[in-house]
Amino acid sequence: MSDSDLLFSSIPQIGALYRSGRLSPVELTRLCLERIEALDPVLNAFITVTAQRALQQAAQAERELLSGHDRGPLHGVPIALKDLIDTAGIRTTCASRILKDHVPERSAAVVRRLETAGAVSLGKANCSEFAMGVAHADYRQSNNPWDPARTSGASSGGSAAAVAAGLCFAAVGTDTGGSIRIPASYCGLAGLKPTYGLVELEGVFPLSWSLDHAGPLARSSTDAALLLEGMTGKSFGQRVDLRGMKFGVIQRGGLGVEPEVAAVFESACDALRSAGATVTELEIPALEQADAALFSVLLPEAAAIHARWIGVRGDDYAPMTRQQIEMGFAIPAVTHVRAQQFRRHLTGRFLNALDTLDALISPTVAWVSPAEDPVFTGDEGAVEGNRTVPHNLTGLPALSVNAGFGEGGLPVGVQIVTRPHSDAFCLGIGAALEAALPHARTRPPELRFV
Template structure:
C-alpha cells in the first residue's frame, strides 16, 4: 500500500498487514511521523511529538509480533493522547502556560492501558486551555483539516484533527460538554463519550469531576470500539447489526430549531431517510424542559472547574488565557442553591431520557447545529451554549453518546449523534458501524485554505 492508503486504512486492515508481514509497525510509524512533519505546521494538532519514543515502541511491537507475542488489534498502531493525560517522562501541558514545563512522574491509567495494548504513542495533542472554553495564545488554535481557516473544535480538537488528517489512527480525548463529539463532528470522524465512569480518569487533569468523560476518537465506529476496549481493559463486543426493525427516536427538540444551519438539517434528514430505507423504524421523541439544560450545565460546570483552579487562580491569574480566567472567576459567583437545583435537574433529565428510551433502541440528533466555525465560541455566551446544546445533555445524564460523520454541507462535515442507555456503549458503536456503511462520510480531507494561526512553541 502507498502511504496515503496506509494512513487512512482501518485499524484491522493495518493489523492484518502486520501479521501477514506486508507492513511493519516501524514502517507505519515513520509514515505517521513524516505526515505530522508535513501537515502539522498548518494544523497545529500536536503540542509535543514523541518521535524517539514512538520509534522505540514501534521497534518493540515489531519484535514482539515477529516472536509470536500478540497484544491485540492495537499492537503497533500509532495513536495520540490529549495533552492533559499524564505521560511519565513526557511533558503534559494541559494547553496552559501554568504547566508548560510539567513532566509527570507516572502515567495515567489510560496511558498504561494503551501501552499494555501495544499501541505506539506519537505525541500529545493540542486542546483548549485545561479543556475549558478558549485557546491559550502560547499554543494557538488547532485548525480543521477540511478548511484550515476554521477551528477543529474544542476541547479535544487536536485529537480529532490528527485522526482526520491521517496523522494517527486513533486518539484519546475528554468530553465535559461535548469536547470529544463536537471536534469529531467538525473534523468528519467518529467520537464516543462513553457511559460516565467507564473509562478511568486517574492521571487525567480534571475540568468538572461530575461531567468529565474520557473516550476514543477514530475514523470509524469500528476503530473507536477497538480503542475503547483498550482504554477500558474490556472486551471488544461491538459489531454491525441488521437495521431491519430497529427502532430509533429522533429528538424533536434538537432535530430542528432557529439555531440550525439549513445544510445540517438537510444532511441529518438524508441520514434518517437512509436508515428508513435500511428498514429502521424512526419515531419522534420528546424530552421535556430541555430549555433548562443550558443554565443547568453552567451551574454545574462553572463552580466545579473553579474549585479545581482556586489556588492557581489566586497565585497566578495572569498565566491563564483571558477567557479561561473569566470562566474560572464566574464559577465563584454561582450560588449553592443554583448548583443544587442544577443537580436536581440532572436527575430529572436522566429519568426523562430513560423514559424516551423505553420504546426505542437509541435517540438520534445532529451533533452540532452548524459546521465548523472559524473560531471556537466562548463557552458561557449564547453561541457557546448553542454549540453544546445537543451534546451536553449526555454529560449531565452520563449516558453514552456517539458522533459520526453523516455527510457534508458545503464541503464541511456534519455530525450525527447516537445516544443510548447507560452501559449500552457497544450498542451505540454497533449502530454507528451500520449507519456509517449507509452514508457517504468516509473521505480524505483536502487541507485547503490558509491557517488562521501560526504554531507557537511555549
C-alpha cells in the same frame, strides 16, 4: 498501496498488514512522523511530538509480533493523547502556561492500559486551555484538515485534527459538554462520549469531576470501538442490524440549525428508514434547561479545581479562561445543588424514552466548523453545545458519526444516544449507519495542504 492510502487505512487493515509481514510498525510510525512534520505547521494538532519514544515503542511492537506475542488490535498502531492526560516523563501541559513545564512521574490509568495493548503514542495533542473551550495564546487553536482556515473544535481539537488528517489512526479525547463529539462532527470522525465512569480518569486533569468523560476519536465507529477496548480492557465489538430498530429524533431543528446540517440529518434519517428502521419525532420535557444546569455544575467544580492558582497566577490564564473560572466562585451553592437535582430528573426522562426506543438521534452540532471556537459560556457556545450538553448531565453514551457533507464540503455529524452501559450497542449502531451512508469523500483533500 500508496503511503497516503496506507495512512487512511482502518485499524483492522493495518493489523492484517502487520501480521502478514507486509508492513512493520516502525515503517508505519515513520510515515506518521513524516506526515506530522509536513502538516502540523498548518494544523497545530500537537503540542509535543515524542518521535524517539514512538519509534522505540514501534520497534518493541515489531519484535513482539515477529516472536508471536500479539497484544491485540492496537499492537503497533500509532495514536495520540490529549495533552491533559498524564504521561510519565513527558510534558503534560493542559495547553496552559501554568503547567507548561509539568512532567508527571506516573502515566494516567488510560495510558497504562493503552501501553499494555501495545499502542504506539506519537505525542500529546493540542487542546483548549484546561479543556475550558478557550485556546491559550501560547498554543493557539488547532485547525481543521477539511479547511485549515476553520477550527477543528474544542476542546479535543488537536486529537480530532490529527486523526482526520492521517497523522495517527485514533486519539484519546475528553468530553465535559461535547469536547469529543463536537470536534468529531467538525472533522468528519466517529467520537464517543462513553457511559459516565466507564473510562477511568485517574491521571486525567479534571475540568468538572461529575461531568468529565474520556473517550475515543477515530475515522470509523469500528476503529473507535477498538481504541475504547484498549482504554478499558473490555470488548466493544457488536454487529447491529438496523432492521426493526426504533429511533427517536430529538432536537432536530431550532437554535440556529443551518439548512445544510438539516439536509444531511434528513438524509441520515432516510437511510435509517431505508435500512428497515422506524424513525419518529420525540420531545424530552425540560430539555431546554440543560445548558443552565451544566454551567451551574461545571463552573463551581472548575473554580474549586483552580482555586490554588487563580489568585496567585491569574494572569497566566487566557483572559476568557480566567473569567470563566471566576464565574464559578459566584454561583450559589443552592443553584449548584438544584442543578444536580435536575440532572436526576433529566436522566429519568431519557431513560423513560429509551424504554420504548432503541436509540435517540439528533444533529451533533447546529452548524459546520466555524472559523474559531465560540466561548462555551456565551450565546454561540450555548448553541454549539446545545445537543451534546444533555448527555454529560445524564452520563448516557453518546456517539457522533460523520453523516455526510454540507454545501461547502465540510463534514456534518449525527449523534446517537443509547441506554447506560450500552456503549458497544451505540458503536454498533454507528457502524451500521456509516455503512448505510455512502460518503462522497472520506478524507480531506490533500490539495488543501499545498
